[in-house]
Amino acid sequence: MKLGKIIVTTILIMVVILGGMGTYLRQPSGQLRDFDAWQAKSNTSAEGLNVRFFGVSTLLFDNGQEQILIDGFFSRPTLWQVLSSKVSSDSRLLQKFIQEEQLDQTQAILVTHSHYDHALDIPELAALLPQTQIIGSNSTLNIARSHPEVKASQLRRAVSGQSLRSGQFKVTPLASAHTPPTPVNDDLGEEITIPLKLPAKFSEFKEGGSFDYLIEHDRQRILVKASTGFIPGQLKDVQADILFLGIAQLSRQPEDYQKSYLQQTLAMVKPKIVIPIHWDDFFQPLDQPLQFLPRFADNAPESMRILIKAAEAQQIQVVLLSNSQPYNLLKSASSQVP
Numbered sequence: 001m002k003l004g005k006i007i008v009t010t011i012l013i014m015v016v017i018l019g020g021m022g023t024y025l026r027q028p029s030g031q032l033r034d035f036d037a038w039q040a041k042s043n044t045s046a047e048g049l050n051v052r053f054f055g056v057s058t059l060l061f062d063n064g065q066e067q068i069l070i071d072g073f074f075s076r077p078t079l080w081q082v083l084s085s086k087v088s089s090d091s092r093l094l095q096k097f098i099q100e101e102q103l104d105q106t107q108a109i110l111v112t113h114s115h116y117d118h119a120l121d122i123p124e125l126a127a128l129l130p131q132t133q134i135i136g137s138n139s140t141l142n143i144a145r146s147h148p149e150v151k152a153s154q155l156r157r158a159v160s161g162q163s164l165r166s167g168q169f170k171v172t173p174l175a176s177a178h179t180p181p182t183p184v185n186d187d188l189g190e191e192i193t194i195p196l197k198l199p200a201k202f203s204e205f206k207e208g209g210s211f212d213y214l215i216e217h218d219r220q221r222i223l224v225k226a227s228t229g230f231i232p233g234q235l236k237d238v239q240a241d242i243l244f245l246g247i248a249q250l251s252r253q254p255e256d257y258q259k260s261y262l263q264q265t266l267a268m269v270k271p272k273i274v275i276p277i278h279w280d281d282f283f284q285p286l287d288q289p290l291q292f293l294p295r296f297a298d299n300a301p302e303s304m305r306i307l308i309k310a311a312e313a314q315q316i317q318v319v320l321l322s323n324s325q326p327y328n329l330l331k332s333a334s335s336q337v338p
């Protein structure tokens with residue numbers, strides 16, 4: 001009897017401890033308000049290029065007539081959905097975004113790699129936007145092919161260094177490297193070789209090779225780099241006014257790696273402005289304010305501090321976009337080439 005009591009009490013204590021740990025690890029790894037000094041000031045303008053940030057590396061560039069979308073990950077299934085079931089697009093949500101953001105003006109969707117937090121919505125978006133081109137790795141195109149309504153003519157394989165014209169935008173994919181692997185992410189270089197059957201488990205979205213994208217519009221040059229990885233020397237001849245830089249897992253890398261990453265990106269590209277991306281909790285829906293990745297996944301504020309320190313040492317302005325308000329790149333970039 002006494003032994004039974006001890007066992008029950010021990011189990012209860014364990015449950016309380018594990019529950020408490022779970023709650024603690026599920027909380028955001030910091031508070032965005034600690035970075036108010038770097039928040040974008042509202043600078044909307046109908047002139048030039050506006051960008052809107054929808055979390056992870058989903059960015060919508062809009063010149064008033066035409067758009068370029070990076071990744072287009074809007075569905076953001078919950079952590080529970082990701083762990084317990086197959087993931088799929090929320091078609092109704094995508095239709096809402098298409099209507100609200102006039103995504104029918106999207107010339108092309110540039111996909112950085114094939115993990116689900118980048119490529120999940122590609123098939124549904126491609127089917128709903130039949131005029132839009134999908135540009136990405138062969139694995140990404142095999143995700144797009146999962147939808148029967150997606151036309152072969154919509155799909156273009158990204159080839160590193162080969163520029164494409166997309167309306168008034170010139171787009172150049174550049175082979176890149178993914179963030180170093182984690183236990184849930186240990187598929188780097190693996191490919192999706194046949195059309196993916198959806199819905200699929202998150203682990204079926206193999207990385208399939210990563211790309212950065214150089215976007216040229218009018219006289220502005222923008223580099224989007226989603227992952228915290230690099231190919232040494234790859235960006236040595238790439239200059240951009242604005243750098244969108246992935247910082248996921250940066251603070252969890254050894255110091256040498258952090259230094260090399262910032263040397264190979266920030267110091268090489270020499271932007272006027274760097275805008276951190278891939279820091280938000282993508283298990284939360286987009287109708288809630290963005291918040292930092294949870295503690296179990298990352299220490300995002302520390303990654304932000306590492307970036308800010310390196311940028312400020314090089315007189316590069318850091319701008320934090322933490323909602324989907326338009327941010328005017330023409331106004332912000334005192335960076336305009338005369």
Ligand SMILES: [Zn+2]
Pocket residue numbers: 113115178207
């Ligand atoms: Zn990834």
